[in-house]
Amino acid sequence: MTDPVPVAVPRKGRPLEAVLERFAAVTDGERLDRLADDVSNTLRYEKAVTKGSVEADEGPYERLAEYSDPATPAEPEFTLLRDDRDGKPRRIVFDAATVELGDVTVKLVGREEPFRALRTHEFALGFDSADLVLEEVVEIRESGLGTIADINDRIDPVDTDVRVVTGLGDTVYHTLMGRQDRRDPNTTFDREYLTDYEGPLCISPRYERLVTAVLGTDALDGVEFVYPDAHEEEEGAIARFGLGVYLTVTGSTAREHGLSVGEHLFPSETVLMRNAAETEESVSRVLRALEREAADSEIRV
Incomplete structure (x- = not known):
């Protein structure tokens, strides 16, 4: 056999x-x-x-x-x-x-x-x-x-x-999202938005390399990775910093924190x-x- x-x-x-x-x-x-x-x-x-x-x-x-x-x-x-x-x-x-x-x-x-x-x-x-x-x-x-x-x-x-x-x-997405009140009218949180953005980008601590691979080094020029505090919800941390990348399916929790769900950057699959x-x-x-x-x-x- x-x-x-x-x-x-x-x-x-x-x-x-x-x-x-x-x-x-x-x-x-x-x-x-x-x-x-x-x-x-x-x-x-x-x-x-x-x-x-x-x-x-x-x-x-x-x-x-x-x-x-x-x-x-x-x-x-x-x-x-x-x-x-x-x-x-x-x-x-x-x-x-x-x-x-x-x-x-x-x-x-x-x-x-x-x-x-x-x-x-x-x-x-x-x-x-x-x-x-x-x-x-x-x-x-x-x-x-x-x-x-x-x-x-x-x-x-x-x-x-x-x-x-x-x-x-079995797809959920690494998604760019940010504070609605910090987004100009008729703009979307997407890769193009990041090309002109400078400032903090909130991510999970273990995802530095992944996010860099997904976004590319050009888009991250002038961007500083920041992280949620211990026991802090990721969506809450993103709302505190203004912009971030987080795994999401529907984005409903993000919107509860006043976040606008932007581009699906990469499938987590x-x-x-x-x-x-x-x-x-x-x-x-x-x-x-x-x-x-x-x-x-x-x-x-």
Whole structure:
């Protein structure tokens, strides 16, 4: 029997749900739909337990034993990790599942940082946030970038063999927004606005490189990165400084802070990646099956 093709996936959250939904979408039958629902429901419940909004009837080891059956490869497995929140609470996260994808068997393997696992050649295929690719390997240039399709052109082949194949469409956006009362009539907070702007730009502390890659160094000439205070809402900090970049879906909370939502600068999206140095035919079969759903997508690289 041929060994399953290992694919690195996130352990929890929206990116993992997007991956499971993609596998379900390209497969006939209900089994992967049930897998996606079971894993998503389990992890949402465990997130609520970790945050303290739900009190579990049993301890984490008892719940883990209930969720996982390593003797049944067709069922998902979970594992227990220490969360990075205050107090380092234990959290149950996705560990692995074996699925049939057309004519190839795939083993989904949970990793904290799937992108880095591909960079070190632990996996040929994997899924992770496009944000992490921008934060780590995309070249900084004078001009910015605005689409998933732009990423590969800005990856130095000397730096990594990993390339983006396609996005999964679970999109929220890094969005430019600012105080309505500081915007001139008939103007929009967009890239053009930034070309003449000088002053503070509020961002999350870990996004300096990402925002620089997205906007380009020319647009940031005369701009100073500033950051929210500890425990301060990002929208509130942007309102305090006047202009900023924040991840948003609807922008409703931003408007409650008196902010005008401007240009969607870049999609924060889960992406399928491959290590181009890994050329096994089984890897190509997995890619062909996964890309079937994305063949007509505008976000396909």
